[in-house]
Amino acid sequence: MASTKTDRAMASTKVAGPVVSARRTRYARPQLVVARFTGRRMVRTGALWGLVFGFYVYDNAFAFHTIAPTAAQRDRLLSTMAGDAGLKALLGDTRQITTLGGFTDWRAIGITALVASIWGLLAATKALRGEESAGRWELVLAGQTTQRRAAAGVLAGIGAGLLAMYVLTALLTVIAGSRPSVHIGPGQALFFPLAVVSAAAMFAAIGAVASEVMPTRSRAAGLSAAVFGAAFVLRAMGDATSNAHWLVYASPLGWVEQLRPLTGAQPLWLLPIAGLIAACGVATVLLADRDLGASLLADSGTAEPHTAMLGSPVPFALRMSRAVTASWLAAVIALGVLYGSLAKSTGQAFASSGSLSRFTGTLTHVAERQVQLAGTRAFAGIIFLILMTLIMAYVASAMGRVREDEAEGYVDNLVVRRITRQRWLAGRAGLILAVLAIAGVLGGISFWITAASEHAGLTFRELLLAGVNAAAPGAALLGIGVLIFGFVPRLTSSVCWGLLAWAFLLDMLGSAIKVNHWIMDTSLLYHPALAPAVNPNWQIVGIYLAIGCGAAMLGVWRFIQRDLQPS
Amino acid sequence: MDADSGTALAAIRTEHLTKHYGAVVGLEDLNLEVNAGEVIGYLGPNGAGKTTTIRLLLGLIKPTAGRAEIFGMDVQAEKAAVHARTAYVPGEATLWPSLTGAETLYLLARMHGETDVPYRDLLIKRFDFDVSRKVRTYSKGNRQKINLIAALATRSDLLIFDEPTAGLDPLMEQAFRESVLEARDNGQTVFLSSHVLSEAEALCDRIAIVRAGRLVEIGTLTQMRRLSAVTVEASFPGTPPAAVDRVSGVSAVQVAGHHLTCQVRGPIDGLLTVLAAAHPETLLSREPSLEELFLSIYGEQERRNDGSRHG
Numbered sequence: 001m002a003s004t005k006t007d008r009a010m011a012s013t014k015v016a017g018p019v020v021s022a023r024r025t026r027y028a029r030p031q032l033v034v035a036r037f038t039g040r041r042m043v044r045t046g047a048l049w050g051l052v053f054g055f056y057v058y059d060n061a062f063a064f065h066t067i068a069p070t071a072a073q074r075d076r077l078l079s080t081m082a083g084d085a086g087l088k089a090l091l092g093d094t095r096q097i098t099t100l101g102g103f104t105d106w107r108a109i110g111i112t113a114l115v116a117s118i119w120g121l122l123a124a125t126k127a128l129r130g131e132e133s134a135g136r137w138e139l140v141l142a143g144q145t146t147q148r149r150a151a152a153g154v155l156a157g158i159g160a161g162l163l164a165m166y167v168l169t170a171l172l173t174v175i176a177g178s179r180p181s182v183h184i185g186p187g188q189a190l191f192f193p194l195a196v197v198s199a200a201a202m203f204a205a206i207g208a209v210a211s212e213v214m215p216t217r218s219r220a221a222g223l224s225a226a227v228f229g230a231a232f233v234l235r236a237m238g239d240a241t242s243n244a245h246w247l248v249y250a251s252p253l254g255w256v257e258q259l260r261p262l263t264g265a266q267p268l269w270l271l272p273i274a275g276l277i278a279a280c281g282v283a284t285v286l287l288a289d290r291d292l293g294a295s296l297l298a299d300s301g302t303a304e305p306h307t308a309m310l311g312s313p314v315p316f317a318l319r320m321s322r323a324v325t326a327s328w329l330a331a332v333i334a335l336g337v338l339y340g341s342l343a344k345s346t347g348q349a350f351a352s353s354g355s356l357s358r359f360t361g362t363l364t365h366v367a368e369r370q371v372q373l374a375g376t377r378a379f380a381g382i383i384f385l386i387l388m389t390l391i392m393a394y395v396a397s398a399m400g401r402v403r404e405d406e407a408e409g410y411v412d413n414l415v416v417r418r419i420t421r422q423r424w425l426a427g428r429a430g431l432i433l434a435v436l437a438i439a440g441v442l443g444g445i446s447f448w449i450t451a452a453s454e455h456a457g458l459t460f461r462e463l464l465l466a467g468v469n470a471a472a473p474g475a476a477l478l479g480i481g482v483l484i485f486g487f488v489p490r491l492t493s494s495v496c497w498g499l500l501a502w503a504f505l506l507d508m509l510g511s512a513i514k515v516n517h518w519i520m521d522t523s524l525l526y527h528p529a530l531a532p533a534v535n536p537n538w539q540i541v542g543i544y545l546a547i548g549c550g551a552a553m554l555g556v557w558r559f560i561q562r563d564l565q566p567s
Numbered sequence: 568m569d570a571d572s573g574t575a576l577a578a579i580r581t582e583h584l585t586k587h588y589g590a591v592v593g594l595e596d597l598n599l600e601v602n603a604g605e606v607i608g609y610l611g612p613n614g615a616g617k618t619t620t621i622r623l624l625l626g627l628i629k630p631t632a633g634r635a636e637i638f639g640m641d642v643q644a645e646k647a648a649v650h651a652r653t654a655y656v657p658g659e660a661t662l663w664p665s666l667t668g669a670e671t672l673y674l675l676a677r678m679h680g681e682t683d684v685p686y687r688d689l690l691i692k693r694f695d696f697d698v699s700r701k702v703r704t705y706s707k708g709n710r711q712k713i714n715l716i717a718a719l720a721t722r723s724d725l726l727i728f729d730e731p732t733a734g735l736d737p738l739m740e741q742a743f744r745e746s747v748l749e750a751r752d753n754g755q756t757v758f759l760s761s762h763v764l765s766e767a768e769a770l771c772d773r774i775a776i777v778r779a780g781r782l783v784e785i786g787t788l789t790q791m792r793r794l795s796a797v798t799v800e801a802s803f804p805g806t807p808p809a810a811v812d813r814v815s816g817v818s819a820v821q822v823a824g825h826h827l828t829c830q831v832r833g834p835i836d837g838l839l840t841v842l843a844a845a846h847p848e849t850l851l852s853r854e855p856s857l858e859e860l861f862l863s864i865y866g867e868q869e870r871r872n873d874g875s876r877h878g
Binding site: 133216293299300301302303304305306307310311312313316320408409410412413414415416417418419420421561562563564 | 667
């Protein structure tokens with residue numbers, strides 16, 4: 001056999017073993033790299049959410065004194081609210097809300113525990129299954145680590161993020177508590193954020209197990225979200241009904257509620273919380289010892305071809321996002337069904353209390369008398385405000401996926417063929433618009449179905465219109481999202497979620513304390529009428545649609561002009 | 568044919584095509600013409616500007632200056648019409664993990680607008696590709712096969728390949744070469760960006776070489792070889808002639824005992840006269856391979872750059 005040049009070169013080279021540089025850098029404890037790397041990212045987002053939660057707690061502590069003009073009126077208002085099933089289902093146990101501690105417990109934990117839980121499950125599924133699906137996990141496992149050690153490292157990194165969240169929330173709670181008008185002791189102020197962070201920790205742990213069970217990140221997030229939804233429904237039903245209160249004890253969110261950090265702390269409830277976190281943590285580490293890419297629930301690697309909805313870009317986008325879209329719509333229907341069933345009883349409580357009407361009037365920006373006349377409608381108005389927020393969250397999430405499609409290179413596959421960029425982006429925006437409109441309509445219909453069964457006195461037409469009205473901020477956000485995608489694609493997701501968080505925070509602040517109207521004007525949730533508490537303001541709806549449409553057209557125009565920008 | 572001028576339309580024509588990413592030069596002043604029906608190899612090291620050129624030709628990015636045409640159509644102004652006559656295979660396949668191979672081929676065919684189904688089925692067999700599996704279960708090479716089959720089956724007038732055989736095993740590389748030759752025989756134009764020099768040598772009518780965003784050489788392999796030095800080896804019964812050093816165009820003379828090796832650029836008759844006078848026992852001349860040409864062009868560029876830096 002003729003020897004090649006390489007063969008000859010090798011034969012003439014004296015084999016002297018591997019070349020080792022005397023200057024080779026050695027890094028200490030390479031097995032900790034995964035924890036440090038994950039921790040660095042988690043600390044950033046955990047600290048950000050800690051700040052948001054801290055300010056929200058701070059606001060709520062002061063809001064207690066401003067929700068009514070006098071202490072007597074406040075007591076009457078809060079006493080009425082305490083017996084209301086709808087509010088219990090919405091934010092949790094209201095038994096002690098006539099005190100500052102109880103009010104802060106109820107309002108602050110009711111909201112922050114939900115947001116923190118969602119953060120936790122998304123963070124865990126992204127850091128574990130998301131990294132594995134993206135192919136980066138195999139690089140990690142090629143280093144000085146094992147599957148189990150790497151999974152434990154990710155959990156430790158998430159723990160660092162939770163610690164950052166705790167520190168910042170605690171700092172602001174201690175500051176608020178030290179004010180003479182608030183009076184929250186340091187012990188209580190340090191225990192309070194633990195309740196918030198424990199919710200995030202539980203659902204991060206659930207997300208971690210789901211990442212080992214499911215083969216894709218979206219399915220892992222879906223499984224975790226289903227557990228979260230079940231926990232919320234159990235907690236809501238347990239709080240809203242006296243004969244099934246035990247359901248609260250079956251829900252992880254109920255355990256958080258039972259901690260009651262500011263109204264007679266019950267730290268014993270930390271035991272099931274710690275038990276769940278530990279069990280999920282151990283399960284995650286044990287299950288991590290598997291083939292790369294495998295999962296506990298095996299996914300079929302083969303399938304018969306189904307070519308439906310593969311013929312053009314819009315049906316294709318719908319096919320690729322059908323599970324996520326169905327989940328959002330299911331959440332909207334669940335919201336409508338759950339709170340529609342409480343509309344009548346809550347409405348009666350609203351109508352019977354002047355102070356409550358005033359409070360609701362502040363939130364819904366309508367006159368006290370008008371609210372008094374329509375207690376059920378006022379409650380429905382608050383629920384449709386939540387529906388608006390939910391629809392905006394869907395839009396932010398969907399625009400994030402549009403950007404991901406460009407960043408990951410999926411768009412290239414389409415626009416190098418006969419699909420123009422204009423057609424692709426306009427199609428995606430049109431699809432999101434259609435889904436948000438359907439969400440609004442479904443929200444209205446599902447609320448009507450259960451409200452009508454309770455004879456709450458709300459008509460199909462007014463709830464349908466309220467649903468359409470609730471979709472308007474989503475349409476405006478969609479347009480702004482497309483605009484940002486056209487001009488600064490890398491900021492698409494951050495800006496959309498940021499606008500949603502900003503609007504939500506301002507609405508919560510604006511309902512309790514006086515905020516400059518110029519600042520309130522920047523909130524997408526501030527301007528729309530809270531139908532059906534009041535009639536929809538179609539002029540505002542029209543303006544929102546015009547803003548959305550104009551911004552979207554500008555965004556599409558810019559997208560056609562600019563370079564495609566992969567990640 | 569161009570109806571107005573009566574001349575054949577170039578498949579690809581670029582005029583001063585330039586792309587800067589801020590201060591970084593992606594491509595500088597590219598003037599290139601690729602004839603219809605030609606297979607052109609586009610070679611260069613990492614970061615030379617190959618992918619930037621392709622993304623400009625496909626209208627995925629905008630030029631900083633200059634313009635490009637495909638079959639006489641401006642690639643920026645008439646993207647849809649250009650894409651209707653073009654099929655593209657990227658170097659790294661980003662495909663939807665939840666679809667099967669069959670579904671992905673169907674999707675890509677529908678998005679392109681047309682496909683030759685019997686030929687696609689033939690390609691599936693040729694590339695030994697299992698279409699029933701989901702994309703997330705495919706290896707890198709199998710994912711690349713989807714892109715290759717989808718592009719080749721369109722029978723588009725212009726096929727643009729960006730390092731298409733990355734991840735393919737040697738048998739599949741052979742299947743790819745067979746398919747490209749079929750495309751050429753079918754009158755299709757092929758623009759092949761590649762690192763695999765043997766592939767370009769076997770398939771391409773002309774070779775273009777880019778470096779640091781600039782076109783440094785273009786021509787047929789024969790033309791390039793003419794411009795490059797030929798290696799000559801000779802052995803003599805006695806001492807090799809010392810006069811070889813003084814022959815015009817001769818360089819890199821090495822003498823080892825009765826053997827002489829040198830390189831000659833340009834006419835070889837002067838060297839032959841000197842060698843013949845010494846009565847050589849053996850005489851061997853060898854043209855440079857594409858790999859040697861490539862390295863020689865790069866070496867020359869490096870030397871020029873070093874010279875300009877030190878000068």
